[in-house]
Amino acid sequence: MDKINTVAIVGGTHGNEYSGIYLLRHWDKQPEIVSRSSFSTQTVFANAKAHDENKRYLDADLNRQFGMDDLNNYELRGYEQCLAKSLNQQLGPKGNAKTDFIIDLHNTTSNMGPSLILLQADEFNRKMGAYVKDKMSDAVVVFEDHATVEEHYFVSSISKQGVIVEIGPQPQSVIRQDILDWMAEMTKHILDYIELHNTQALPDLSSSYEAFKYTETLSLPLDEKGERAGMVHKAVQDADFSPLKDGDPIFTLFNGEEVYWQGDYIAYPHFINEAAYYDNNLAMSLAEKIIVETV
Incomplete structure (x- = not known):
């Protein structure tokens, strides 16, 4: 360098x-x-x-x-x-x-x-x-x-x-x-x-440390009219960089139903419920935990 x-x-x-x-x-x-x-x-x-x-x-x-x-x-x-x-x-x-x-x-x-x-x-x-x-x-x-x-x-x-x-x-x-x-x-x-x-x-x-690698972005649930149908689940809110496993709740619909994370890896949400992302209906980013080698 x-x-x-x-x-x-x-x-x-x-x-x-x-x-x-x-x-x-x-x-x-x-x-x-x-x-x-x-x-x-x-x-x-x-x-x-x-x-x-x-x-x-x-x-x-x-x-x-x-x-x-x-x-x-x-x-x-x-x-x-x-x-x-x-x-x-x-x-x-x-x-x-x-x-x-x-x-x-x-x-x-x-x-x-x-x-x-x-x-x-x-x-x-x-x-x-x-x-x-x-x-x-x-x-x-x-x-x-x-x-x-x-x-x-x-x-x-x-x-x-x-x-x-x-x-x-x-x-x-x-x-x-x-x-x-x-x-x-x-x-x-x-x-x-x-x-x-x-x-x-x-x-x-x-020589090494834990970090996170971005994988994908999730959107808020929408109904058939394209209007928001739910919100980030209370178990996920404010839990940035905490593990999210397959089957964990991730959204709550306004009718009370829960939506569960369906993924083949342990995800680490961040930018959870970022206010600035509401204009695009974005709920959070996901990452995988990685070990970074410095040598």
């Missing part, structure tokens, strides 16, 4: 996820907190207009606009579609980015704790996960390497390397100290890891 020379910390990709926005403001006043000797750091307030209007987005989810085809399609003229092209020029362009590493800061309404989402499972990312978990006992590492970086449509996929810091539970348009503190701590550890990587000073890391 080559030396990382330029890092961008992005907040406000969603305008009503406040922790990253307020941390950016704090770091802009005290840039030494996110500065390191071996690389340059910039902060980017991605969607200030959505924040001004206290919305996740104005026209479309900004964190779904960075697919290569969409970035190259200038007939897409919605606000976030145009904003994505501007950010791509500022940080990218994707595929040949001037930014080596992007940290994208997010809040979730789900009970995910401090979660580090990695888009690749190469040695650099595997060791980053180990370093963060060694330094932060509460941290959860999730691999979303089911697609290549080029195929992903997240802000953090502009650069060759990038991560998503996802911290919850926090309601939209609210600040919680425990959540903000977790986000600040995880960001510090990521920056420290990059510095140690660049200076070839990484300490001994755990």
Whole structure:
């Protein structure tokens, strides 16, 4: 893995996820907190207009606009579609980015704790996960390497390397100290890891650790009219990263009936009942537990 020379910390990709926005403001006043000797750091307030209007987005989810085809399609003229092209020029362009590493800061309404989402499972990312978990006992590492970086449509996929810091539970348009503190701590550890990587000073890391690998996304139950017919089961609610076995209840229909998980693997739900996903009727993501080797 080559030396990382330029890092961008992005907040406000969603305008009503406040922790990253307020941390950016704090770091802009005290840039030494996110500065390191071996690389340059910039902060980017991605969607200030959505924040001004206290919305996740104005026209479309900004964190779904960075697919290569969409970035190259200038007939897409919605606000976030145009904003994505501007950010791509500022940080990218994707595929040949001037930014080596992007940290994208997010809040979730789900009970995910401090979660580090990695888009690749190469040695650099595997060791980053180990370093963060060694330094932060509460941290959860999730691999979303089911697609290549080029195929992903997240802000953090502009650069060759990038991560998503996802911290919850926090309601939209609210600040919680425990959540903000977790986000600040995880960001510090990521920056420290990059510095140690660049200076070839990484300490001994755990040889292996538990993590999660994304498998699929489940939708809320719908009736024949396409209207919601049920909700996340109370046994699953707030139980992010707890095991879900074949035959366990997963949804309760509004008529009182229960729907059971039918799967051939033990699933670990996360993003459970995420408020922002209701516009797409998404109930949760599922993952498998894996053991990650760092050597």
